[in-house]
Amino acid sequence: xxxxxxxxxxxxxxxxxxxxxxxxxxxxxxxxxxxxxxxxxxxxxxxxxxxxxxxxxxxxxxxxxxxxxxxxxxxxxxxxx
Amino acid sequence: xxxxxxxxxxxxxxxxxxxxxxxxxxxxxxxxxxxxxxxxxxxxxxxxxxxxxxxxxxxxxxxxxxxxxxxxxxxxxxxxxxxxxxxxxxxxxxxxxxxxxxxxxxxxxxxxxxxxxxxxxxxxxxxxxxxxxxxxxxxxxxxxxxxxxxxxxxxxxxxxxxxxxxxxxxxxxxxxxxxxx
Numbered sequence: 001x002x003x004x005x006x007x008x009x010x011x012x013x014x015x016x017x018x019x020x021x022x023x024x025x026x027x028x029x030x031x032x033x034x035x036x037x038x039x040x041x042x043x044x045x046x047x048x049x050x051x052x053x054x055x056x057x058x059x060x061x062x063x064x065x066x067x068x069x070x071x072x073x074x075x076x077x078x079x080x081x
Numbered sequence: 082x083x084x085x086x087x088x089x090x091x092x093x094x095x096x097x098x099x100x101x102x103x104x105x106x107x108x109x110x111x112x113x114x115x116x117x118x119x120x121x122x123x124x125x126x127x128x129x130x131x132x133x134x135x136x137x138x139x140x141x142x143x144x145x146x147x148x149x150x151x152x153x154x155x156x157x158x159x160x161x162x163x164x165x166x167x168x169x170x171x172x173x174x175x176x177x178x179x180x181x182x183x184x185x186x187x188x189x190x191x192x193x194x195x196x197x198x199x200x201x202x203x204x205x206x207x208x209x210x211x212x213x214x215x216x217x218x219x220x221x222x223x224x225x226x227x228x229x230x231x232x233x234x235x236x237x238x239x240x241x242x243x244x245x246x247x248x249x250x251x252x253x254x255x256x257x258x259x260x261x262x
Contacts, residue, residue: 037191038103040261050193 013051014073017042020064034063092184099189102180113178119256122175126253129168130246134216136161136238141224161238168245175252179262183251197259198251204258205250212246 021031021042028046032039036059044050045060052060052072061068087096101107112118135142136157143153176184182194183201190198216239220226226236255262 038194041191041193043261044193053192056192 011051011074012048014048014076015045015071016077017060017064017071018046020066020071021046024064026064031060031063035059089186092186094181094184094186094189096189099181099185102177103182103189110177113174114262116260119175119178119262122171122178123253123257126168126171126175126249129164129171130242130249132160132164133168133245134239134242136164137226137236138224138234140232140234165241172245172249172252175249175256179252179255179259182262183255197255201251201255201258204254208250208254209246212243216243 017031021028026034028042029039032042035042035056037056041050045052057068057072061071064071089095102110105111113122139157143157146153148156182190182198185194185198187195220239224234226239227233228236228240
């Protein structure tokens with residue numbers, strides 16, 4: 001029965017968290033502490049395996065000194081932009 | 082961090098205990114984190130639950146194995162104590178393996194962890210429904226169970242196993258499903 005458990009295929013939210021975080025020289029733990037989440041949640045977000053709530057997206061954007069629209073998108077980001 | 086350790090009686094966890102597990106304060110439990118090890122624990126826990134509930138059918142099993150009363154009592158006692166303590170140990174390790182996320186209150190978790198916990202409870206509820214259905218079929222068509230009777234199959238082991246299952250299923254589901262905990 002456990003094998004039959006399906007994951008909800010939700011619309012992916014693309015992000016540039018890792019790029020912005022490394023540009024600031026922050027570790028996942030640093031960003032997690034700033035945003036008030038567990039460091040693994042940052043990992044899930046960076047791998048685009050979890051879509052954040054609006055509140056968390058705003059907190060992460062604030063922690064990385066960016067606008068939400070610069071960090072998150074419903075379409076993939078172009079490389080180098 | 083406040084010095085006072087808040088106890089969540091309903092959830093059966095403490096603030097410091099959950100935070101210590103969430104922050105990897107104790108590295109000796111890191112071996113529990115890989116999904117393969119967590120899944121192995123889930124299988125052992127399921128086996129422990131089945132064996133615990135089988136204790137209720139010991140008189141029927143004993144009759145089938147043709148054991149003498151003295152030998153039968155020793156085998157029964159030793160096996161029952163070992164299985165119950167092993168199952169309790171598995172349950173404790175399972176809680177550590179999933180960082181107590183399955184039992185922690187909202188205020189100690191972030192939004193992804195709350196979502197993971199809630200999904201685990203949803204699946205655990207479905208699975209518990211199937212377990213109870215299977216138990217009902219066994220009780221209706223299997224050997225007769227009595228409660229607290231000196232003779233015959235004692236149903237108390239089935240009750241203990243069901244309590245174990247209720248407590249452990251959310252952690253078992255989480256340990257099985259989540260890639261990283």
